[in-house]
Amino acid sequence: MELQPQLVANWHVTEACNYRCKFCYAHWSKPKASELWRNNAACRLLISELGRFLSPDNPLWEQRFVRRPRLNIAGGEPTLWAGELSHVVDHAVAAGFDVSLITNGSRPETLRNIASRISMLGLSVDSTRCDGNLRIGRVDRKGAQIGSDDLIDLVRELRTANPTLQIKLNTVVNAVNAEEDFSALISHIAPDRWKALRMLPSYNDELTVDEAKFERFVSRHAAFRRILSVEDNPSMVQSYLMIDPHGRFFQNRLDSKGYYYSEPILDIGVERAFAQIPFSIDRFLARYQPLESAS
Template sequence: MTENKIQSVNWHITGKCNYNCKFCYVQNLSSEIKDLGRIHDILHKLQSTKTNYLDIQKINFVGGEPFLHPHFYEMLKMADDMGFVTSIVTNGSFINKESMPKIAEYTDWIGISVDSVSDEIETTLGRGRGKHVAYSIDVAKLVHEYGLKLKLNTTVTSLTTTEDWHELVDQMDPHRWKVFQMLHIKGQNDSCINTLSITDEQFESFKMRHQDIRLRNDIRPTFESNDDMIGSYLILDPSGRVLSNKDGKYTPFELDYILKNPAAVIDSKKYVERDGVYAW
């Protein structure tokens, strides 16, 4: 892989979701693209732009819940046909024995979001309806069965800072575990800031208690503080615009402009330092 280049993009293809996570930082996004021609055009632009700052190789399809986009499978196949490494970040509720064969045909990575080891707390947070943790373990087993790579995504909130994740991580056996400090994005998750935010010290304590965990291939977990996340992601909204979070809120830019001026929204050094580039 080429060092110090932005090589992945998070495309939040829809704002629709069947869950209601209180801390979600993409609760109020623009309308999704339903025209497959425009979708192809965006993917082609990402594929063809290669500069001393950009070389996009991996597409993370995110939501909302990406499976709720009416053309999700077409988008997934399109990206796979164009040679991208494809990743889905999902709550897992649409993954089962019936859907997995089709998913596996076009997908390299599945990212499952689990934010507590307790189903009760997950329900309080808005993640699922009482069986999210147990179901996620089953989904993880299915992902492994089909030979895809598994990423576990966890957002640490005030309800989970003292939890012990060793057993659950062992049960899910992911290739990567990304642990995030709850991030406030103005205009998206303002209502829960006073109740769910955690301090840098609390996040560091969570990190210190879990950094000994070894994942597949002896990989360590990746921990991202609020500072790590600001200005270190290339984010597309459902309409294909680029979103900058440098100011603690989302500022939209046209894709063509950012492909020529990526430093306006993303710091490549921070991108690399937060393990944005890895063996995918």
């Protein structure tokens, strides 16, 4: 039976990260206020407002969703602050969300502590080689990185802690990894979903990859069509529902670098803030079509 679509809000709770990926999207124009998740009361209020707004009963969604919404926690790297992350997860569950998390996997203890409370874990995997991670910037200040064997062991452990946990891998296809073959890693981890995104030059053009190389990367991994979803640059615009660390909706630009921003949600209300950024339900739903169905 086909799974019903689910509305997903991506809250990028922090810009801070222990890695320095050269194509990082997590840069936002900074207001004077600090990151909202550091304020527990404001965090709870924002999540409550989002839960009400994202209800499938909201006419804005044109009866396209029947499942309860999912709050996807992203960064930066959210696991650097275990206490704040735990509070966000608890507030989201209380507000009726399914909860997912995007992480680089560098804080396994934090992941073990929240594994039973989330429905999906997204792991950012941008190279299968140590030198590739180094060139991309997926290393900390001491040069430490998460290798393929580390990821395999981590996923095995988290699935043991939560047998219903869905695993998703996210790969930003760029000039460093465009010729790599991820087949062995994907086969070992056996994720429920693998997303390949062509690098979007949100803030710089370093490590960009042309369309032909991106298409070759996708073709090289055609054996994983059942779980693979593909996002080229145009499909990433107006198709994500995103909140920045300061509680503003934001949206990708295709014609220039940077983002569109709304005013802070808690200042003007979630409905007015949402109306200030472009978002397409059809584009959102198109991202959740696997390559096999889209062909």
